[in-house]
Amino acid sequence: MSVTSSVTSVTSSPPSLPADVFELGAEHEQVVFCQDAATGLRAIVAIHSTALGPALGGTRFHPYATTADALADVLDLSRGMSYKAALGGLDLGGGKAVIIGDPATLKSEALLRAYGRFVESLSGRYLTACDVGTYSEDMDHVARESRHVTGRTVAHGGAGDSSVLTAYGVFRGLLAAAEAAWGTDSLEGRVVGVSGVGKVGRHLVGHLVEAGASVVVTDVSDQALDRVRDEHAGVRVAESTEALVASPLDVYAPCALGHALTDEVVEVLSARVVCGAANNQLAHPGVEKALADRGVVYAPDYCVNAGGLIQVADELEGFSFARAQQRAARIYDTTRAVLELAASDGVPPATAADRLAERRMREVGRLRGIWLG
Numbered sequence: 001m002s003v004t005s006s007v008t009s010v011t012s013s014p015p016s017l018p019a020d021v022f023e024l025g026a027e028h029e030q031v032v033f034c035q036d037a038a039t040g041l042r043a044i045v046a047i048h049s050t051a052l053g054p055a056l057g058g059t060r061f062h063p064y065a066t067t068a069d070a071l072a073d074v075l076d077l078s079r080g081m082s083y084k085a086a087l088g089g090l091d092l093g094g095g096k097a098v099i100i101g102d103p104a105t106l107k108s109e110a111l112l113r114a115y116g117r118f119v120e121s122l123s124g125r126y127l128t129a130c131d132v133g134t135y136s137e138d139m140d141h142v143a144r145e146s147r148h149v150t151g152r153t154v155a156h157g158g159a160g161d162s163s164v165l166t167a168y169g170v171f172r173g174l175l176a177a178a179e180a181a182w183g184t185d186s187l188e189g190r191v192v193g194v195s196g197v198g199k200v201g202r203h204l205v206g207h208l209v210e211a212g213a214s215v216v217v218t219d220v221s222d223q224a225l226d227r228v229r230d231e232h233a234g235v236r237v238a239e240s241t242e243a244l245v246a247s248p249l250d251v252y253a254p255c256a257l258g259h260a261l262t263d264e265v266v267e268v269l270s271a272r273v274v275c276g277a278a279n280n281q282l283a284h285p286g287v288e289k290a291l292a293d294r295g296v297v298y299a300p301d302y303c304v305n306a307g308g309l310i311q312v313a314d315e316l317e318g319f320s321f322a323r324a325q326q327r328a329a330r331i332y333d334t335t336r337a338v339l340e341l342a343a344s345d346g347v348p349p350a351t352a353a354d355r356l357a358e359r360r361m362r363e364v365g366r367l368r369g370i371w372l373g
């Protein structure tokens, strides 16, 4: 791993930070600290792997309490992107960036453009996109300084809102998981609980209703619930996520924040299938085994939520929605392959997904070192 810094000293960081970076990111190729005092930009770009190609991953804009928290998050998220791209069959590596601060007060055109210059300085080894706290309009600003940007608005040649194909991919994965559980991928009459009906959850509800499922939703935002009720009159609303998971369900789709699958949730869950959009659904290692032991078919999060990555990656070839949708549809086959490997190897699906992703990185990945373009 190479660690480059644009500054000679980062006053808020503990003196031991560089040593910690090597330890914390033992698998990572490169971690770049970026600072622009004039705009208040403090960002970290982490490139986990370029074995399969340039590292693509979004920029999270978040008020981390400490630099160490931001570093831990970007290392974790970038590693996840390598696995997601590898399993999704993309010729991309894994990277991610975080901008430290409250986007509501710190975000400005000048800051985003300063950030864009740092992205450009990596010469395409890292390709950025939207994540929590950043939007397509922000990427348009970043793109005024860098060629290595995806997730721009449609008006600027971008793929726009990635939640459309994220939801479609989750739906395709859900069909494959249903087939593994019940021998048929028909969702007619199945009760599906969706926790979190934001950008992705809302689109997923549309696919489920169309497939004949009986949908129950929950969200902490009344606005989000109202919008779904307006769009689909037949959808029922549960009081809370706790009430939803404890109610009779065939499928549970976590589409809000991470760590939805805790020991407590597994204990009360009646659903035979768990398949949702949220990242990092397993609250801790071991939950995947608890789910398998209870006969729950878990469709791994990064396997089924790769549609958004597929959508923005398509921008690199000149965006075609039809082509990207066709690729996202293959999440059905990938999920089936993961579940088949899990059955044949006698391991939980999450382990099987890791094995398939690692196999592709190893077998298809570049042998002559880091990606340079």
Ligand SMILES: NC(=O)c1ccc[n+]([C@@H]2O[C@H](COP(=O)([O-])OP(=O)(O)OC[C@H]3O[C@@H](n4cnc5c(N)ncnc54)[C@H](O)[C@@H]3O)[C@@H](O)[C@H]2O)c1
Pocket: 162, 163, 164, 166, 195, 196, 197, 198, 199, 200, 201, 218, 219, 220, 221, 224, 241, 255, 256, 257, 258, 277, 278, 279, 305, 306, 308, 309
């Ligand atoms: N947008 C994408 O393309 C994409 C791609 C891959 C993964 N994901 C993941 O999918 C999930 C949803 O993403 P999104 O873009 O729809 O985000 P979003 O912010 O639009 O939606 C999240 C929704 O969850 C609700 N929520 C928050 N806490 C909740 C709780 N405790 N109980 C119930 N609802 C709660 C929010 O009110 C909001 O409506 C996230 O975990 C995200 O990381 C999104």
